[in-house]
Amino acid sequence: MIWNEHIECMDREQIEKLQSQRLCEMVERVYYNVPFYRKKMQVLGLEIGDIKGIEDLHKLPFTTKDDLRENYPFGMFAVPMSQVVRVHASSGTTGLPTVVGYTRNDLSNWSEIVARALYGAGVSKEDRIQNSYGYGLFTGGLGLHGGAEKVGATILPLSGGNTRKQIQSLVDFEPTAISCTPSYLLYLAETLKEEELLDKIKLRVAILGAEPWTENMRKEIEKQLNIKAIDIYGLSEIMGPGVSFECINQCGSHIAEDHFIPEIIDPKTLKPLPRGSEGELVFTTITKEALPLFRYRTKDLSSLIYETCECGRTSVRMTKITGRTDDMLIIRGVNVFPSQIESALLEIGETQPHYMIYVDRVNNLDTLEVWVEVDEKFFSDEIKQLEALTRKITKQIVNIIGISVKVKLVEPKTILRSEGKAKRVVDRRHI
Numbered sequence: 001m002i003w004n005e006h007i008e009c010m011d012r013e014q015i016e017k018l019q020s021q022r023l024c025e026m027v028e029r030v031y032y033n034v035p036f037y038r039k040k041m042q043v044l045g046l047e048i049g050d051i052k053g054i055e056d057l058h059k060l061p062f063t064t065k066d067d068l069r070e071n072y073p074f075g076m077f078a079v080p081m082s083q084v085v086r087v088h089a090s091s092g093t094t095g096l097p098t099v100v101g102y103t104r105n106d107l108s109n110w111s112e113i114v115a116r117a118l119y120g121a122g123v124s125k126e127d128r129i130q131n132s133y134g135y136g137l138f139t140g141g142l143g144l145h146g147g148a149e150k151v152g153a154t155i156l157p158l159s160g161g162n163t164r165k166q167i168q169s170l171v172d173f174e175p176t177a178i179s180c181t182p183s184y185l186l187y188l189a190e191t192l193k194e195e196e197l198l199d200k201i202k203l204r205v206a207i208l209g210a211e212p213w214t215e216n217m218r219k220e221i222e223k224q225l226n227i228k229a230i231d232i233y234g235l236s237e238i239m240g241p242g243v244s245f246e247c248i249n250q251c252g253s254h255i256a257e258d259h260f261i262p263e264i265i266d267p268k269t270l271k272p273l274p275r276g277s278e279g280e281l282v283f284t285t286i287t288k289e290a291l292p293l294f295r296y297r298t299k300d301l302s303s304l305i306y307e308t309c310e311c312g313r314t315s316v317r318m319t320k321i322t323g324r325t326d327d328m329l330i331i332r333g334v335n336v337f338p339s340q341i342e343s344a345l346l347e348i349g350e351t352q353p354h355y356m357i358y359v360d361r362v363n364n365l366d367t368l369e370v371w372v373e374v375d376e377k378f379f380s381d382e383i384k385q386l387e388a389l390t391r392k393i394t395k396q397i398v399n400i401i402g403i404s405v406k407v408k409l410v411e412p413k414t415i416l417r418s419e420g421k422a423k424r425v426v427d428r429r430h431i
């Protein structure tokens with residue numbers, strides 16, 4: 001299913017021509033309207049005319065979350081506030097939130113790209129979609145809402161949390177699709193199972209994102225709910241959900257290249273990496289009016305696929321995010337990503353996909369402990385079984401990350417469930 005064939009199936013030459021034209025227009029708008037960028041360009045000795053197309057993209061300066069914070073709240077907006085019709089903000093768990101703004105055209109483009117995503121996941125006007133992303137300053141709720149409205153699906157705007165209501169809606173209103181974080185959907189699945197309601201729901205597809213999740217997590221969700229689990233990616237600074245999305249082939253997320261130009265850079269040298277390499281994902285917005293950004297460093301790790309997808313879309317695809325540059329734990333000098341641990345745990349099959357990673361420093365030595373929920377039966381049976389499983393999981397994790405780990409098996413429901421983005425790591429080394 002393709003929402004906008006004209007754009008989504010353009011050949012590379014056409015798409016690059018469009019991107020070049022939009023980039024040049026954007027550079028001019030930004031130069032005259034955003035003093036922060038004008039200064040940066042002047043420091044680099046860059047004039048508007050120096051950017052003639054996407055081949056000159058690398059000349060532009062990078063933008064970081066800190067730049068947005070330093071210009072908090074509206075300092076990087078490129079239009080007067082009278083043209084800003086909506087503001088969103090990131091949660092800001094560390095420091096000031098980053099504030100983003102949208103003009104009427106921005107909102108229209110946003111719902112267009114989310115519509116493409118939903119349609120790509122097989123959602124149409126025949127579907128009922130339960131939108132369980134939080135409504136509010138977070139972009140998830142209203143972002144998905146705009147796209148679902150454009151597709152013409154029937155929206156059930158549940159927002160995040162209130163699991164009782166979510167379950168009631170799943171059973172009574174019979175949605176065929178749901179959008180929420182993967183971790184929250186697992187929680188809903190667990191509750192449905194406990195209440196023996198799994199056969200009372202009509203879900204067929206889930207549109208999941210806003211946090212990293214592994215292929216093994218996908219398998220687990222698909223198995224537990226007997227649905228298709230589709231990835232949707234985005235970040236508020238660039239637009240919100242819909243920057244890229246998976247089609248039903250589930251082989252990388254199609255980037256809305258008519259709105260955003262992707263790059264992969266080495267996070268240390270900041271140099272663009274050769275095609276196909278994994279590195280930090282960087283986006284330049286080319287149609288955004290309220291908050292256009294040059295080369296925004298997402299901190300997300302991925303790689304780009306340039307081949308045309310089986311679905312017929314020609315857009316560049318990004319591989320599943322494997323982690324964030326600031327997510328990476330350095331434990332006794334070894335780089336460890338939470339996604340590696342998740343993958344190892346789910347590979348085993350006997351564990352629940354609920355886990356928590358604790359990092360401590362004891363006598364100047366970093367220690368890693370993983371708590372993982374296992375079925376109740378392991379606690380009622382003889383102790384030997386529990387010990388054997390602990391050994392098996394420890395071995396599996398060590399094989400993948402290469403350093404020692406202490407595994408603690410815990411009873412179901414020990415680990416706090418999340419209603420939005422899951423928190424998987426507690427790093428107590430710097431407390």
Ligand code: DLL
Nearest residue numbers: 090140209210211212232233234235236240241321
């Ligand atoms: O999480 C936007 C969103 C809402 C995306 C709903 C998808 C669905 P932020 O709160 O700004 O925006 O967080 C953005 O979340 O840089 C990634 O680290 C992470 N993220 C988002 N989608 C995915 C995904 C929204 N599909 C940050 N896979 C991003 C992995 C994701 N990580």
